[in-house]
Amino acid sequence: EPEVTQTPSHQVTQMGQEVILRCVPISNHLYFYWYRQILGQKVEFLVSFYNNEISEKSEIFDDQFSVERPDGSNFTLKIRSTKLEDSAMYFCASSLIGELFFGEGSRLTVL
Amino acid sequence: AQSVTQLGSHVSVSEGALVLLRCNYSSSVPPYLFWYVQYPNQGLQLLLKYTSAATLVKGINGFEAEFKKSETSFHLTKPSAHMSDAAEYFCAVTLAYGNKLVFGAGTILRVKS
Numbered sequence: 001e002p003e004v005t006q007t008p009s010h011q012v013t014q015m016g017q018e019v020i021l022r023c024v025p026i027s028n029h030l031y032f033y034w035y036r037q038i039l040g041q042k043v044e045f046l047v048s049f050y051n052n053e054i055s056e057k058s059e060i061f062d063d064q065f066s067v068e069r070p071d072g073s074n075f076t077l078k079i080r081s082t083k084l085e086d087s088a089m090y091f092c093a094s095s096l097i098g099e100l101f102f103g104e105g106s107r108l109t110v111l
Numbered sequence: 112a113q114s115v116t117q118l119g120s121h122v123s124v125s126e127g128a129l130v131l132l133r134c135n136y137s138s139s140v141p142p143y144l145f146w147y148v149q150y151p152n153q154g155l156q157l158l159l160k161y162t163s164a165a166t167l168v169k170g171i172n173g174f175e176a177e178f179k180k181s182e183t184s185f186h187l188t189k190p191s192a193h194m195s196d197a198a199e200y201f202c203a204v205t206l207a208y209g210n211k212l213v214f215g216a217g218t219i220l221r222v223k224s
Contacts, residue, residue, distance in 0.1 A: 004154075031209050043155070043201060043214040056211055091154060097208045098162075099145060102155040 002026045006092050006103035014111055016081050021106045023075045023092030032075045033093040033100060034067065036060070043091070049075065082110045113138040113204045117215035125223050130174075130189040132218045134202030137183065144185045145203045145212065146176055155201065161185060172196070197222045 005024045013019050025032050034046040047057040047067055054067065066078045075094075079086055087110045093100040118133040136142055144161040159170025166178040172195075176187045185202060202215040 033211065035212075035214075042216045043203075045211045045213065048209075048211050050209065055209070058211075093155075093212075095208065099157050099160050100212055101157075102147075104154040 002101075004092055004094055004101050004103035006090075006106050008106055009104065010107045010109070012109045012111065013082055015084060019079045019082055019086075019108060021077045021079075021090050021092075021108070023077070023094075023103055024073055025075055025092065025094030026096075026101055027073070029094035029096045029101070031055075031095045031100075032067075032069065033095075034077045035091045035093065035102075036088040037091065037105075038085075038088045046077070046090075079108075082108075084110050086110050113142060113206055113213050115144075115202045115204050115213060115215040117200075117202050117218050119218055120216065121219045121221065123221040123223060124192045126194055127191050130187070130192045130196065130220065132187040132200050132202075132220065134176075134185045134187065134215060135183050136185060136202075136204045138204060138206065140206055142204045142206060143208070144176075144178060145205075146170065146174070146185075146187050147201045147203060147214075149199045149201065149217075151198075158187070158200070192220075192222045194222050194224065196220060 007022045032049040037043045047061045048055045064080045089105045091105045092103045114137045116135045146158040147155040159168045161178045169175045203212045
């Protein structure tokens with residue numbers, strides 16, 4: 001069964017460092033998303049991406065965040081200068097028409 | 112803007128008992144509604160979805176949910192809880208496919224033996 005895969009599963013970084021989280025969506029999907037879940041809190045929408053551009057972003061998704069689909073298969077989330085409060089589980093999701101399929105998540109720990 | 116409210120951050124039931132997890136939505140247009148389950152240290156797995164067809168929706172693992180427009184509710188039920196049902200359950204809403212999903216705060220289900 002096709003699935004969304006995310007790497008790394010866990011990354012520890014120092015405050016101020018750049019982080020790139022990678023996702024391989026399901027191959028025929030058209031819509032791509034990043035969500036995050038701070039420990040013990042709800043799943044929050046960050047950004048959606050369609051037709052090679054951002055279709056919607058939340059207020060969380062400020063200038064420190066960017067997304068790319070560099071090669072038609074990977075979908076990346078970059079955090080330019082990490083802060084302590086960026087520590088969270090980051091989920092990638094993709095959809096064709098219908099429900100979102102989520103990856104297993106990348107846990108980011110900022111020290 | 113759309114939103115969902117999940118009543119009860121923790122629900123505890125005995126094995127074999129009825130599971131009822133509550134979700135109320137707010138939406139300016141007819142919504143699409145979903146229930147996802149998250150097992151510890153795992154991603155989000157779709158349990159079921161409502162897309163304006165039948166109001167009673169059956170999902171995986173014996174779960175079902177009923178869309179009630181008059182009550183703006185989409186409660187999740189299972190007639191008989193199993194130990195393996197212990198997880199966190201999220202209700203989510205979107206206005207259209209391709210749009211963002213908005214999640215509720217989640218309900219942690221504990222199943223006692």
